[in-house]
Amino acid sequence: MKISTLLQAAPADTLNAVQAEIVAVAEKLTTTPPSELLKDLIDSAVAFGLKVIAAFVIYFIGAWLIKKIKKILTRIFEKRQTDEAIASFIQSIVSIAMTIMLIIITIGALGIDTTSIAALLAGGGMAIGMALNGTVQNFAGGIMIIIFKPFKADDFVEVGGYSGTVEEVSITSTKLRTTDNRIIIIPNGVIANGTINNYSHLPLRRLDLTVDVEYGTQADKVCETLNEIIKADGRILTAATEGAADPFVSINALRDSSVQFVIKVWVKTEDYWDVNYDFIAQIYDQLPKKGIKFPYPKLDVNILNK
Secondary structure, three states, X not given: OOHXXXXXXXXXXXXXXXHHHHHHHHHHHXXXXXXXXXXHHHHHHHHHHHHHHHHHHHHHHHHHHHHHXXXXXXXXXXXXXXXXXXXXXXXXXXXXXXXXXXXXXXXHHOOOOOHHHHHHHHHHHHHHHHHOXXXXXXXXXXXXXXXXXXXXXXXXXXXXXXXXXXXXXXXXXEXXXXXXXXXXXXXXXXXXXXXXXXXXXXXXXXXXXXXXXOOOOOXXXXXXXXXXXXXXXXXXXXXXXXXXXXXXEEEEEEOOOOEEEEEEEEEEHHXXXXXXXXXXXXXXXXXXXXXXXXXXXXXXXXXXXX
């Protein structure tokens, strides 16, 4: 395409600016002696060369500083035994941010206006942030989980509407293995913003069971039988164990068709479910042997003859 065609297609203000620049250059060439033009050219080349050298020096010093900072961060994370996932994530973020700053400073050292570059990076960062909104939320949730450690691998938890054993905690998601051997992967953003029920965090748990018997059954006899079942199980803890309390058995409620008794005992967390199911089996087996009957729903019907 010819230059005249480009000039005709350009806007009027751009065309006027180009023409004015051409006129200024032409006047300088015609009025300035060749020796001065050569001197100006050499001075400009020297000045630009110094800027290039300064830019290279700034870049290499900055790259060296970035490497030193990364090594310092690595030593800090190793000393504090920071989780590998969060350590790698923080190092990557710091390295990327400092590299971008170094590039902008280097370009500025060449005399190039970096305002538009900074605005472009800001706009691009905003667009990427909006596109990866969910992913960024999961990253933030992963950082919170790794820092505060509400659970760890092998803990049995209930999160995001699912319960299971924690198999793996990554920077973006958590993997659970359910009791029926399914793998559930839950985004960390959901976990961080929800309720976390950790059944394995503490070494002891209290087991609460209720037993319903027929009305007319002697309360002392029921309590005595339940206490015998408790004493026969060596997994039941007493107040002698720190954090536990002595077993408790008592009438809990008078229901429509039954008298309800409650059992409260302390056990180790790993024994919780075994004791729970063993107690249910023992209660079902031992109470009838003592003449204690379980209730059935009853309905009294009165027929009125008119």
